[in-house]
Amino acid sequence: MLSRTADHLYWMARYIERAENAARVLDVTYNMSLVPTATGNDADLWQAAVEITGNIEAFERDYGTANAKNVIQYLTMDSNNSSSIYSALRSARENARAVRVTMTTETWENINALWLEFDQFLRKDLTAEGLGEFCDWVKARSHLFRGVCFGTMLRDEAFSFVRLGTFIERADNTARLLNIKYDFLMPVQYQMGGAVDYYEWSAVLRSVSAFQAYQKIYSDAIDPVRVSELLVLRHDMPRSLHACYDEIMPIIEQVAANRQSETKRLAGELHAKLHYGKMQDIFQHGLHEFLESFIHSNHVLGEEIQRSFLSATV
Amino acid sequence: MSNTVEQFFDEMQAKVGDVRSIYKAYQSWLKNVPTQQLVAKRAEAELLFRRVGITFNVYGEADGAERLIPFDVIPRLISAKEWTHLSAGVVQRVRALNMFLHDIYHQQEIIQAGIVPYTILSNPQYRPEMFGVDVPNQIYAHIAGVDLVRTSESQFYVLEDNLRTPSGVSYMLENRKMMMRLFPDLFRQYSVAPVEHYPHVLLNNLRSVAQSGVQDPTIVLLSPGAYNSAYFEHAFLAQQMGIELVEGQDLFVRNNAVYMRTTQGPRRVDVIYRRIDDDFLDPLVFKPDSMLGVPGLLSVYRNGGVTLANAVGTGAADDKATYIYVPEMIKFYLNEEPILQNVPTYELSKEDDLAYVLDHLDELVVKEVQGSGGYGMLVGPAATKQELAEFKLRILSKPSSYIAQPTLALSTCPTLVEKGIAPRHVDLRPFVLSGKTVSVVPGGLCRVALKEGSLVVNSSQGGGTKDTWVLERDDTQPEKLTQTSKQSQKEEVAC
DSSP states (O other), rough: BBBHHHHHHHHHHHHHHHHHHHEEEEEEEEHHHHHHHOOOHHHHHHHHHHHHHHHHHHHHHOOOOHHHHHHHHHHHHHOOOOOSSHHHHHHHHHHEEEEEEEEEEEHHHHHHHHHHHHHHHHHOOOOTTTTHHHHHHHHHHHHHHHHHHHHSOOSHHHHHHHHHHHHHHEEEHHHHHHHHHHHOOTTOOOOOOOOOOHHHHHHHHTTTTOOOHHHHOOOOOOOHHHHHHHHHTTSSSSSHHHHHHHHHHHOOOOOOOOSHHHHHHHHHHHHHHHHHHOHHHHHHHHHHHHHHHHHHHHHHHHHHIIIIIIOOOO | OOOGGGGGGGEEEEEEEEEGGHHHHHHHHTTTHHHHHHHHEEEHHHHHHHHTOOBBBTTTTTTSSSOOOOOOEEEEEEEEHHHHHHHHHHHHHHHHHHHHHHHTTTTOOOHTSSEEEEGGGGSTTOOGGGGOOOGGOSSOOOOEEEEEEEEESOEEEEEEEESOOOOOOHHHHHHHHHHHHHHHHHHHHOOOOTTHHHHHHHHHHHTTTTTTTTOOOOOEEOOOOTTTTTTTHHHHHHHHHHHHEEEEEEEEETTTEEEEETTTTHHHHOOEEEOOOOHOOOOSSSTTTTSOTTTTTTHHHHHHSSSSSOOOTTTTHSSHHHHHHHHHHHHIOOOOOHHHSSSOOOEETSSSHHHHHHTGGEEEEEEEOOTTTTOOOOOGGGGOOOHHHHHHHHHHHHHHGEEEEOOOOEEEEEETTTTTEEEEEEEEEEEEESSSSEEEEOEEEEEESSTTTTOOOGGGGTEEEEEEEBOOOSSSOOOEEEEHHHHHHHHHHHO
């Protein structure tokens, strides 16, 4: 298929996923800000939300202090922030519009309807009780988007690139979330097995819809090592890094089928680390280092995908 | 203007009360259908068109981003006999025009013979870059849209030949699909010649003009992109033919060949059905700031590494200054008498013609030689004194840029308007396809001027479209009322 078409489909999916993740982080941050915390510092909490989803320098330049009002505005409706929910959804729709004839009617109508519905939130005050409803709406819309793709698209390259976009973006977001939260929640003096704040770790789990899964699998106190395991190595946890690479790997194998491609090697390497990795080893070398390295490699894979398939520069 | 309607030939009733034989069955059906039912059918059609996204962008209008071309539910009928005449006429014309294009880019025999003046080569649409270039099968205009108008039972005229990137064929196809959905009963009564095979014929022709030696040519449709007014049509045709819809940025030139960027690497392109004007095709040769084209494309093309449809430089044969000579071309190249006539045309570069036209401006239609889309034209009888005076100055500033023609009494066709069913002026654009053979799908884009009295049918000027039914037999008899129309008759009584 045309590289440009694949590019639009891939980025459409990435932007939808990005909007969903921003909504998840916001929702959880807001809920956490209502609970008295161990650190007792609200600004850190809101600053973390910006670090996970956006550009902290740009935020500080435009807004100054990280508080609920500023961060919510920055991550929801700020058109100068290319990662705000507004910008992400608009970009998703623009990408869809450019290739609307190559996608199913249902997929196009779904994204178009999403954009038309977005209008109603522009006039609402999202700093108060409106935020929860808004975040729920973004998540529901994202679920609907994946559903309509899954339920209506031919299983061809177009579908592959849509899925690829979703999982590259999701892996990045989960890794960032865990990385920032880990720094934030785990002071240097933390020792494995020590006491942690139940609320804060449970909020992390909730932000990736993993709270119930955690209870079901471990049915034990919430422990950061297990949380990390769940979000990094568990293949059956749909937002974990491993699960994302279980999706990415066969897609790359398929689209790069007959070619020598760096994408295959990179994806394989990352997948192997997640597939065969042990949590103890990761902790020994430092979770933070592991996640930093993962975010970097995932980003390099994204660039490699862009280079080999989507811009097809020669 | 209300009394002028009777002066015009009407496609359904040649004279009041005298229904033309091919329309008898339709008219007897129509008179039993309440107008509200037609209005409801039209609303249904609009809803469906909007859902599919069959839209047209009108330039220079703030709200004109995505508009539907109004669709009229009353078809225009053409008898089998008329079609035999018309189709032979347009095919003959396109054959001659292709030979003319080959000639002016090679030996220029028609100029040497003194039939067409040398000045034709100073037309900006004449591309010296094409001189001496051989194109496959000597075909330049693979797709031609010939605009026909009618003024009486027996008189058709060719209004213009569109040989660059003629558009509108998607409406011919979509209007038919819509009519079959809305009025299946009528299709049972009439044997209407099908048009759905148009993309198939076009694809076969495009395949046949690939460079020699290419077994399974890769064909693409090159569009300016989603913001172009005819983007829907580009996407539609690409989809119907199963070829890639590409933009300039998707193509690149290497080693005297054109490639498209695909997820599986570069893929060689053999034939480009381009819907971009010459000027934008290659920034290295034409407009240097064009973002729509492909740098180096023309050099590959001139070396025979890729086929363009239509060829570069066809505009030299379809402007209004060349138009005048088409009947002579037919005689010269084909040694045949023209089947279809031109509209008598005054060339304002000639002094006598200029004097006459300036004296009779209020009776004539004046057009820019290179204008299209109904822009920059004067309809004398409909113009105010001030408009006439202003246009006179424009003509005098550059007479050779204009031609003038008598205001034609375009035929009318019954059309559903605000007030009910009323006659509105129509034209017809059949699409002539040239490959190994020259053919025309029975039908065309029928445009209708929706404003009362208006003679301008262009969609950019508020025109609409109709389905055109070319009949396979001319003896369709009115049937007894069908079940549905009986019911609707009752409803009408009940109202």
